[in-house]
Amino acid sequence: YGLPANMPALKEIADKHGLVLFEDCAQAHAAAIDGKHVGTFGTFGAFSFYPTKNMTAGEGGMITTSDPEVARKAAMIRNQGMEKRYANELIGLNNRLTDINAAIGRVQLTKLAGWTKTRQANAAFLSANITEAVTPFVPEGYTHVYHQYTIRLEGATGEQRDRFTKALKDEYNVGSGVYYPIPNHRLPSLAPYAPGLDLPNTEKVASECVSLPVHPSLSQEDLERIVTAVNAAAKAGA
Ligand SMILES: Cc1ncc(COP(=O)(O)O)c(C=O)c1O
Numbered sequence: 001y002g003l004p005a006n007m008p009a010l011k012e013i014a015d016k017h018g019l020v021l022f023e024d025c026a027q028a029h030a031a032a033i034d035g036k037h038v039g040t041f042g043t044f045g046a047f048s049f050y051p052t053k054n055m056t057a058g059e060g061g062m063i064t065t066s067d068p069e070v071a072r073k074a075a076m077i078r079n080q081g082m083e084k085r086y087a088n089e090l091i092g093l094n095n096r097l098t099d100i101n102a103a104i105g106r107v108q109l110t111k112l113a114g115w116t117k118t119r120q121a122n123a124a125f126l127s128a129n130i131t132e133a134v135t136p137f138v139p140e141g142y143t144h145v146y147h148q149y150t151i152r153l154e155g156a157t158g159e160q161r162d163r164f165t166k167a168l169k170d171e172y173n174v175g176s177g178v179y180y181p182i183p184n185h186r187l188p189s190l191a192p193y194a195p196g197l198d199l200p201n202t203e204k205v206a207s208e209c210v211s212l213p214v215h216p217s218l219s220q221e222d223l224e225r226i227v228t229a230v231n232a233a234a235k236a237g238a
Helices: 005-019 068-079 101-129 159-173 199-208 221-236
Strands: 022-024 043-046 061-063 147-154 209-212
Touching: 061 068, 068 221, 101 147, 101 221, 159 199, 159 221, 199 221
Parallel strands: 022 043
Antiparallel strands: 043 061, 147 209
């Protein structure tokens, strides 16, 4: 959602066991821990430029790495496995970002810092004023870039949460999203790899989460309406 995981702790585990650490930074452009950006902790970080992300290139993404060999291999894999033309070293794909997409991305990049500040200010207003739900926790030293501003309705079942989001929409015209309502271990694609796995905390959180608007185009009036809607609908136990 835009808040880094505890990367120093994960790095320690990876180093201890000789594991490769790579970072899914798809929702976390410019997120950081003590000023160190995500995408610089692991062997590589992968960023998404899908249209809904904090910045977009229309489609596509980016890998960051400080390892020249990883950079070379990634560049080859995206270009049909070749560095030298027609001397394919690897079996690659055509994963090239088009120049048109890259041009969009370069302009978006110049706006990212400003948009991120606005997202953070919007989130600060929501956190200061939402009293009837659990608001995002940001550990000391962490920079949350609020790709999503996600609250929890503590103890809510999936049905209660869905009634809450319906009330936000029907009564206050506030849109909201539920990302990943089905935990990975329950997805038809992944469940066969984890037969009988019981993850009660994961399932609890999956049914309690709701993401609220936090994007940089929100007006003060929008923010106030979101707060009013959330507090009223949560209090009503919608
Ligand atoms: C956390 C996370 N990982 C990976 C992806 C995949 O990124 P993309 O759509 O650019 O392949 C997304 C978004 O779609 C995402 O939100």
